[in-house]
Amino acid sequence: xxxxxxxxxxxxxxxxxxxxxxxxxxxxxxxxxxxxxxxxxxxxxxxxxxxxxxxxxxxxxxxxxxxxxxxxxxxxxxxxxxxxxxxxxxxxxxxxxxxxxxxxxxxxxxxxxxxxxxxxxxxxxxxxxxxxxxxxxxxxxxxxxxxxxxxxxxxxxxxxxxxxxxxxxxxxxxxxxxxxxxxxxxxxxxxxxxxxxxxxxxxxxxxxxxxxxxxxxxxxxxxxxxxxxxxxxxxxxxxxxxxxxxxxxxx
Amino acid sequence: xxxxxxxxxxxxxxxxxxxxxxxxxxxxxxxxxxxxxxxxxxxxxxxxxxxxxxxxxxxxxxxxxxxxxxxxxxxxxxxxxxxxxxxxxxxxxxxxxxxxxxxxxxxxxxxxxxxxxxxxxxxxxxxxxxxxxxxxxxxxxxxxxxxxxxxxxxxxxxxxxxxxxxxxxxxxxxxxxxxxxxxxxxx
Amino acid sequence: xxxxxxxxxxxxxxxxxxxxxxxxxxxxxxxxxxxxxxxxxxxxxxxxxxxxxxxxxxxxxxxxxxxxxxxxxxxxxxxxxxxxxxxxxxxxxxxxxxxxxxxxxxxxxxxxxxxxxxxxxxxxxxxxxxxxxxxxxxxxxxxxxxxxxxxxxxxxxxxxxxxxxxxxxxxxxxxxxxxxxxxxxxxxxxxxxxxxxxxxxxxxxxxxxxxxxxxxxxxxxxxxxxxxxxxxxxxxxxxxxxxxxxxxxxxxxxxxxxxxxxxxxxxxxxxxxxxxxxxxxxxxxxxxxxxxxxxxxxxxxxxxxxxxxxxxxxxxxxxxxxxxxxxxxxxxxxxxxxxxxxxxxxxxxxxxxxxxxxxxxxxxxxxxxxxxxxxxxxxxxxxxxxxx
Numbered sequence: 049x050x051x052x053x054x055x056x057x058x059x060x061x062x063x064x065x066x067x068x069x070x071x072x073x074x075x076x077x078x079x080x081x082x083x084x085x086x087x088x089x090x091x092x093x094x095x096x097x098x099x100x101x102x103x104x105x106x107x108x109x110x111x112x113x114x115x116x117x118x119x120x121x122x123x124x125x126x127x128x129x130x131x132x133x134x135x136x137x138x139x140x141x142x143x144x145x146x147x148x149x150x151x152x153x154x155x156x157x158x159x160x161x162x163x164x165x166x167x168x169x170x171x172x173x174x175x176x177x178x179x180x181x182x183x184x185x186x187x188x189x190x191x192x193x194x195x196x197x198x199x200x201x202x203x204x205x206x207x208x209x210x211x212x213x214x215x216x217x218x219x220x221x222x223x224x225x226x227x228x229x230x231x232x233x234x235x236x237x238x239x240x241x242x243x244x245x246x247x248x249x250x251x252x253x254x255x256x257x258x259x260x261x262x263x264x265x266x267x268x269x270x271x272x273x274x275x276x277x278x279x280x281x282x283x284x285x286x287x288x289x290x291x292x293x294x295x296x297x298x299x
Numbered sequence: 300x301x302x303x304x305x306x307x308x309x310x311x312x313x314x315x316x317x318x319x320x321x322x323x324x325x326x327x328x329x330x331x332x333x334x335x336x337x338x339x340x341x342x343x344x345x346x347x348x349x350x351x352x353x354x355x356x357x358x359x360x361x362x363x364x365x366x367x368x369x370x371x372x373x374x375x376x377x378x379x380x381x382x383x384x385x386x387x388x389x390x391x392x393x394x395x396x397x398x399x400x401x402x403x404x405x406x407x408x409x410x411x412x413x414x415x416x417x418x419x420x421x422x423x424x425x426x427x428x429x430x431x432x433x434x435x436x437x438x439x440x441x442x443x444x445x446x447x448x449x450x451x452x453x454x455x456x457x458x459x460x461x462x463x464x465x466x467x468x469x470x471x472x473x474x475x476x477x478x479x480x481x482x483x484x485x486x
Numbered sequence: 487x488x489x490x491x492x493x494x495x496x497x498x499x500x501x502x503x504x505x506x507x508x509x510x511x512x513x514x515x516x517x518x519x520x521x522x523x524x525x526x527x528x529x530x531x532x533x534x535x536x537x538x539x540x541x542x543x544x545x546x547x548x549x550x551x552x553x554x555x556x557x558x559x560x561x562x563x564x565x566x567x568x569x570x571x572x573x574x575x576x577x578x579x580x581x582x583x584x585x586x587x588x589x590x591x592x593x594x595x596x597x598x599x600x601x602x603x604x605x606x607x608x609x610x611x612x613x614x615x616x617x618x619x620x621x622x623x624x625x626x627x628x629x630x631x632x633x634x635x636x637x638x639x640x641x642x643x644x645x646x647x648x649x650x651x652x653x654x655x656x657x658x659x660x661x662x663x664x665x666x667x668x669x670x671x672x673x674x675x676x677x678x679x680x681x682x683x684x685x686x687x688x689x690x691x692x693x694x695x696x697x698x699x700x701x702x703x704x705x706x707x708x709x710x711x712x713x714x715x716x717x718x719x720x721x722x723x724x725x726x727x728x729x730x731x732x733x734x735x736x737x738x739x740x741x742x743x744x745x746x747x748x749x750x751x752x753x754x755x756x757x758x759x760x761x762x763x764x765x766x767x768x769x770x771x772x773x774x775x776x777x778x779x780x781x782x783x784x785x786x787x788x789x790x791x792x793x794x795x796x797x798x799x800x801x802x803x804x805x806x807x808x809x810x811x812x813x814x815x816x817x818x819x820x821x822x823x824x825x826x827x828x829x830x831x832x833x834x835x836x837x838x839x840x841x842x843x844x845x846x847x848x849x850x851x852x853x854x855x856x857x858x859x860x861x862x863x864x865x866x867x868x869x870x871x872x873x874x
Contacts, residue, residue: 113533113534113537115530118633118637119636119637119640120633120636120637120639120640121636121640122632122633122636124527124530124629124633125530125531125533125534126527126530127524127525127526127529127530127532127533128524128525128529130530130533162550169439169544170440170465172544173436173439173440173544174463174465174466176438176440177359177436177440177463178359180358181355181356181358181359184356184358185356190317190318191317191319192319193319193342193353193354194319194320194321194340194342195321195340195341195342195354196342196355202355204465204466205463205466205467206466207465207466233637237640265466383770383771383772384771385769385771388805390840392836392839392870393866394832394836394863394866394867395836401769402768402769405769406770410545410546410547410579411546411547411579415862416862416863417862417863417866418862418863418866419869426869428866435545435546435547437545438541438544438545439544439545439546439547441546
């Protein structure tokens with residue numbers, strides 16, 4: 049597609065959003081998947097002591113995509129499932145935040161104001177770069193940063209105050225979910241391979257969430273989910289996935 | 300295309316092997332030619348001839364200390380692509396080194412790179428140069444940068460500081476400025 | 487697996503292209519305003535495509551100037567009024583010759599392509615080719631082939647593994663890959679045909695279609711690297727394309743032969759970007775090709791100072807034998823024209839300095855400092871005078 053972006057050097061100046069997936073999948077491949085969901089949350093110091101309650105949470109449109117795993121293991125995005133999955137995730141988030149006594153405002157990108165849209169975009173891209181940095185340096189032992197071992201202190205910077213002022217929100221919540229399901233062909237391949245004593249991957253659920261204090265820009269809490277089971281296509285398991293991802297969020 | 304994709308995966312996995320160690324704020328010999336005295340603790344990794352220092356991760360901010368680029372070398376090697384990348388030539392003027400740095404950054408994925416304020420700078424005992432930069436990451440996040448360097452015995456020594464325009468560049472800018480003032484070179 | 491899938495899909499999403507029909511599976515053209523049914527694989531592809539579009543739109547690399555955007559969009563609407571409303575164009579600042587069409591109806595056109603098209607008619611041909619990919623639904627067909635071939639291979643390799651003949655699976659893989667390549671070539675031929683027909687029917691001179699390929703062929707031959715231009719890798723041989731298009735152009739009856747070329751309009755619209763795009767092109771370090779391109783531009787657009795300046799920059803950067811002399815000549819020509827950039831003096835000084843021509847270098851640097859007293863590198867260039 050864009051060949052320029054394909055050959056990334058290791059000292060890259062790039063941040064690609066797709067790298068969320070790459071960073072997540074990396075662990076997904078390393079960790080032998082058990083049936084149950086694995087999560088691992090990180091909290092900033094401030095989140096241990098201070099807590100705004102009831103909090104107003106700005107929900108950045110959850111980035112959700114559901115796919116079919118074809119017989120050969122390729123991922124084919126499925127529009128219908130994705131639409132259902134997005135709805136289920138939205139409902140699950142709403143219910144959970146309600147339980148936490150937080151009110152929810154949906155983020156809307158500025159219309160007809162190029163400058164403001166640009167500044168909003170920069171905040172979202174910053175979240176992308178920070179999110180990948182957290183996944184890389186806090187969840188991947190090989191990339192651990194010695195000065196960060198006992199610290200969780202990433203921030204998007206004070207530009208986030210703009211969102212606080214515009215939406216009257218205390219926090220922004222970012223949610224990223226990828227869910228895939230084995231096709232009938234894939235199930236057959238897994239069965240044949242199993243006869244040969246080879247284990248093969250079917251579907252997989254990957255995700256992360258981060259909570260950003262809009263006053264300071266600080267990422268106060270971050271969590272990652274990897275699961276070999278789960279199903280965002282039906283409300284109840286979707287609720288379970290969102291619960292295990294967000295239960296611990298300091299709201 | 301497919302080959303390129305698999306190469307980038309390999310590169311990604313290789314870069315995942317970068318191992319960071321702690322660097323204390325004390326005088327540090329970067330190469331036989333120069334040393335610097337950082338003001339704070341940095342995480343430090345070696346990538347070939349380039350030392351990478353960062354606090355929050357290289358996607359947010361990084362100091363790259365380049366140890367003697369030789370005639371015909373590239374600044375940021377990309378596997379199998381070196382022939383197409385800008386190459387250093389001995390005897391380059393500061394103007395040409397600036398062009399070499401900017402073009403090398405573009406080749407390694409930075410977009411819309413502009414540079415300004417090229418001026419003389421004392422790189423330890425070596426008469427050198429410095430300049431500022433602005434660029435975008437491939438997905439459009441805004442970055443700023445400072446480059447300072449000098450050539451000695453036909454080799455290029457360079458310190459490159461880059462960080463996101465919002466927050467991360469400013470966060471350690473003054474520490475990097477003091478570090479640039481701390482450069483000591485050996486005769 | 488997941489990784490590979492993501493990359494394969496992203497490769498297929500953007501059918502690169504530039505532009506005849508063979509026996510292809512019978513797939514209906516996409517209709518104006520049509521959206522695939524949400525339960526289909528095509529809808530999944532559209533969804534992924536729309537995601538790419540959102541990211542591109544926010545990448546900061548898309549040209550926002552209304553004039554050049556209107557120019558490209560107008561050509562598309564002239565080529566295909568019925569699909570005009572469905573197609574969104576993004577002009578992306580990337581110094582390579584390419585354009586790509588995505589299944590959901592957005593198109594990327596790279597500045598390296600607009601720079602290399604000599605006129606509106608040549609650009610129209612390429613845009614028509616891309617539109618051909620869109621309404622012939624090539625993306626989804628390509629994806630289905632990859633998916634089904636890969637799946638068949640998986641079963642095949644498991645079957646052969648069971649039979650203890652693992653190697654056979656590998657041969658199967660090679661055959662399957664070959665099949666994929668020829669598929670995409672057929673799509674390219676089809677899109678070439680569609681592009682030609684559209685531009686010709688819209689009143690553009692049909693003789694321009696093969697010319698853009700001839701120009702690229704020259705660049706490729708100069709570089710000595712068959713894969714240097716991305717375009718060539720997966721496309722029909724350029725020689726074949728030129729022959730086909732020349733044949734098609736000759737066959738157009740005189741009564742239906744368009745005469746519109748649009749060289750002046752193309753030059754006028756692109757002029758404000760020329761310096762930026764040429765600088766981007768030199769950054770690529772594909773200098774042999776850039777040299778051909780620059781000389782063609784000089785031939786077509788006359789002696790503009792910025793063209794000579796960048797020709798000088800090219801020789802200065804390359805630094806092969808004889809290049810210093812060529813650079814000096816180009817800078818001198820540029821400086822002899824009205825509106826030459828002050829940087830031409832500085833570059834002239836650098837070349838003389840390298841060559842050991844101290845007096846000439848001094849004169850050139852002094853001229854730069856006079857011409858650009860507020861330049862941000864004033865002190866640096868002044869220090870060169872002390873070092874001479």
